[in-house]
Each structure stands twice: as C-alpha cells, then as structure tokens.
Amino acid sequence: MPTVEAWAEAFSRATDSDAELGAHGRHFSCTYMLDMEDRRVIVDMHRGKVEYINVDPAPLDAYQFALRAPAATWRGMGERVPAPMFHGIWAASFRKGLTMEGDLLVLMQNLRCLTRQIEILRETGVPV
Amino acid sequence: MAKGRISPVTGHYVTIEIDDPDLGGEYKVFYLENGEGRPLVCQHTAGCHNHQWRDLLEDAAITKDYRVIAYDLPRHGKSDPPNDREWWKEEYELTADFFTRFIVELCDALELEDPIFMGSSFGGNVALQLAWRYPERFAGVIPVEAAAHSPGFFLDWWQHTHANAAQVCASGVWDLMAPQSPDQDRWKTWFYYTQGSEAFRGDLYFYSVDHDLRDKLEEIDGEKCPVVMTTGTYDYLTTPAMTAATAARIRGAEFIEMQDIGHFPMSENYPVFRQYLVQALEHIEAHLGATV
Numbered sequence: 001m002p003t004v005e006a007w008a009e010a011f012s013r014a015t016d017s018d019a020e021l022g023a024h025g026r027h028f029s030c031t032y033m034l035d036m037e038d039r040r041v042i043v044d045m046h047r048g049k050v051e052y053i054n055v056d057p058a059p060l061d062a063y064q065f066a067l068r069a070p071a072a073t074w075r076g077m078g079e080r081v082p083a084p085m086f087h088g089i090w091a092a093s094f095r096k097g098l099t100m101e102g103d104l105l106v107l108m109q110n111l112r113c114l115t116r117q118i119e120i121l122r123e124t125g126v127p128v
Numbered sequence: 129m130a131k132g133r134i135s136p137v138t139g140h141y142v143t144i145e146i147d148d149p150d151l152g153g154e155y156k157v158f159y160l161e162n163g164e165g166r167p168l169v170c171q172h173t174a175g176c177h178n179h180q181w182r183d184l185l186e187d188a189a190i191t192k193d194y195r196v197i198a199y200d201l202p203r204h205g206k207s208d209p210p211n212d213r214e215w216w217k218e219e220y221e222l223t224a225d226f227f228t229r230f231i232v233e234l235c236d237a238l239e240l241e242d243p244i245f246m247g248s249s250f251g252g253n254v255a256l257q258l259a260w261r262y263p264e265r266f267a268g269v270i271p272v273e274a275a276a277h278s279p280g281f282f283l284d285w286w287q288h289t290h291a292n293a294a295q296v297c298a299s300g301v302w303d304l305m306a307p308q309s310p311d312q313d314r315w316k317t318w319f320y321y322t323q324g325s326e327a328f329r330g331d332l333y334f335y336s337v338d339h340d341l342r343d344k345l346e347e348i349d350g351e352k353c354p355v356v357m358t359t360g361t362y363d364y365l366t367t368p369a370m371t372a373a374t375a376a377r378i379r380g381a382e383f384i385e386m387q388d389i390g391h392f393p394m395s396e397n398y399p400v401f402r403q404y405l406v407q408a409l410e411h412i413e414a415h416l417g418a419t420v
Contacts, residue, residue, distance in 0.1 A: 081307055081308065082307060084306075084361045084362045084364075085362075085364055087303055087306070087307050087362060088302065088303030089303070090300065090302075090303040090304075090364065091303040091304075091362075091364040094280065094364045094365065095364050095367070104285075105288070105290055105291060108285050108288065108291040108296050109290070109291045109292065111291075111295060111296055111299045111300065112292075112295040112298070112299045115299045115302055115303075122307075
C-alpha cells in the first residue's frame with residue numbers, strides 16, 4: 001500500500017496526464033472528499049488538473065461533495081480489474097456501502113470527468 | 129467497384145395506433161431488420177435506441193434462422209413522440225400498460241407469427257410483463273438483465289436543468305458495463321446514451337416504479353410461453369441473484385448467468401453475449417419442438 005503522500009503524487013500525475021481528461025476536462029473544476037474510512041483526502045480540481053490534494057484534512061476544511069465508503073470497498077475499486085460491484089461509484093453505492101454526500105448537483109455537473117478520474121484508482125491503487 | 133461495405137440491415141417506418149388513456153395516440157415507429165425465419169423482436173434499454181442491437185442484426189449465423197427486428201420505442205432514436213398529442217405539455221412516465229400494448233400492436237402491424245421477444249433492462253422487465261399479460265402472442269421471451277422488481281433508478285438527476293443531462297445519463301450508466309468489455313463498444317453505448325436523456329427518466333418510471341411483478345410471478349406460465357432469463361455478473365441494478373430469484377418462481381423458466389459482462393450485454397460485448405443468446409434460443413426452440 002502506498003503512503004498517502006506517494007498516492008497523492010501518483011494520482012495527481014496520472015490525472016494531469018490522462019488523455020480523456022485532457023480532451024474533455026476544461027470545465028472539470030470542483031473540490032471533493034474521498035472518505036476511505038481509515039484515511040480521508042480532499043481533492044481540489046481546477047479545469048481538469050489537480051490543483052491540490054489535502055492528505056490531512058482539518059475538521060473545517062471545505063469541500064463540495066464527498067464519496068464515503070468502507071476501506072474494503074475502496075481497495076476493491078483500486079484493483080486493476082475490479083470485481084463485480086466494485087467497478088464504479090454507482091455500482092458501489094448500490095451494493096458496497098458507498099454513499100454520495102454533500103452538493104450532489106456539483107457531482108452530477110462533473111460526472112463524466114469524475115467517473116474517469118475515479119477509474120484512475122485502478123492504476124494508482126488506494127492509500128488504505 | 130464499390131468502395132464501401134453496404135450492410136444487409138434495412139430500416140423502415142410503420143405508423144400504428146395505440147389505445148391507452150395516458151400515452152395513447154398515433155405513433156410513427158422506426159425499426160431495423162435483417163434475416164429470415166422466426167421473428168426475433170428486440171427492445172433496446174431505457175433512454176437508448178435500436179443501435180444497441182447492431183451486431184446481432186448483422187450476425188449471419190443468427191439471421192439465417194431468424195428475422196431480427198430491432199425497433200425504436202416511441203420518443204427514442206428515430207421513432208417520434210405521438211403525432212396527435214400535445215406531448216410537450218405532459219410529463220412522460222412510461223407505464224406497463226402502454227409498453228405492452230405498443231409491442232403487441234407493433235407485432236400485429238408487422239404481421240409477425242410466433243415471434244420471440246427479447247429485451248434488456250427495462251426491455252427485459254417488459255418481456256416478463258408480456259409473458260404475464262400476452263403469453264399466447266409470443267413463442268417465448270428472453271428477459272435480459274431483468275427482475276420482478278427493480279427499484280432505485282427513477283431519479284430527477286437524469287433530467288436536471290442545472291446539469292448536462294446527456295452526460296449525466298451516459299456516465300450515470302457507465303458503471304452498468306463490465307470493465308472487461310471493449311472500450312470501443314462501451315463508448316458507443318455511452319454515446320447512444322447522450323442522445324436519449326429526454327426519455328430516460330420517464331422510461332425509468334416503468335423500470336423502477338410501475339413494473340412490479342413480485343406477486344404475479346406464479347401466474348406466468350413458462351410452459352405456455354417459455355422464459356429464458358440472462359443476467360451479467362457486473363449488473364448492479366438487477367444482480368444475477370435477483371434474476372435467479374425471479375426465474376425460480378416462474379414455472380418452467382430458465383436462468384443463465386453471464387460471466388464478465390454487464391447491463392447492456394448486446395451492446396457492450398456482443399461476442400460474449402451471443403454465446404448465451406444461442407443457449408437461450410436453443411432452449412426455446414427445443415421447448416417449442418417438444419410441444420408441437
């Protein structure tokens with residue numbers, strides 16, 4: 001398992017060099033939390049690139065929406081080829097205890113790019 | 129010498145009248161077809177259109193024995209909303225009554241004898257409804273990715289004015305496909321879904337609300353109208369367990385679990401789907417041969 005700092009660096013690099021996000025991400029700007037039970041991070045996106053990943057959020061650090069799931073669910077989503085029901089945030093929300101919280105309109109407005117970015121976890125793994 | 133490849137698939141329009149208090153009217157319906165033999169009538173998934181069946185329509189090993197017909201449900205693809213209703217003043221919510229009447233009227237208009245009906249997702253659910261309501265009209269049904277009840281997908285997000293509905297619909301169903309399915313086919317399916325967002329939410333009224341056969345399954349006679357259900361292991365909406373539980377309560381029904389495929393099997397990975405489809409067709413034909 002990578003350290004959270006190493007993971008954040010790899011996730012940023014993979015996001016910023018991703019061809020699909022490069023082609024379609026110029027309006028992909030939002031701030032969201034990944035709550036992995038044992039570890040929480042806040043990802044700040046600006047025009048399709050990672051602005052900053054906060055790997056040690058303080059209680060009042062702001063974000064627009066959160067994806068929360070048990071660590072085991074995130075580990076499944078971080079497999080190169082995820083098993084059934086671990087293969088995306090919608091699948092995991094129906095069957096593996098993932099919840100979408102906060103301003104879901106922002107999530108929906110960025111859904112195409114967010115879906116792709118979450119799949120990058122299959123390349124980087126997860127820090128839990 | 130022609131430089132292109134011209135497909136044997138042809139497109140046609142047929143205009144039919146549907147008697148229904150909520151959604152009735154005159155409908156101009158588009159369908160694609162290819163092949164000869166027993167009609168195999170194919171329904172696309174909610175918010176989509178008949179190109180999901182593109183590979184089946186050109187599968188010579190199937191079309192040598194079956195007349196494959198893939199239509200666009202009204203308000204989808206090239207099938208218009210009703211000609212004689214001010215549909216833009218109404219909220220669209222598809223019902224089981226209209227959906228089943230439409231399919232029977234279409235089969236009657238095309239003078240189809242002993243067709244097999246196959247549909248996926250809401251098309252699979254309506255296949256169950258047809259087996260329950262009109263068993264004498266069909267030689268058999270193949271409900272794909274279906275269950276007696278499939279709640280949870282009738283959402284306002286599909287048509288929210290503050291989000292890009294085309295992308296919400298298309299990326300909202302992305303996870304319904306298996307990661308093993310080819311990128312080219314998954315992205316075609318995604319592309320089709322960007323084209324149907326105005327109908328998707330209303331279709332899902334049928335899928336998640338109006339369709340509920342939980343207390344009717346024992347009334348379906350799978351001996352009279354054979355039922356072969358298939359579901360992919362990556363379908364999170366109607367899981368294989370849900371489909372198996374549905375099939376177990378239908379007399380004579382079969383269930384086939386499809387490995388490493390999702391909710392749009394005919395569109396996301398046809399080579400994998402076709403091996404299960406062949407099993408389903410063989411089962412129905414064997415049953416029909418045994419009962420002639």
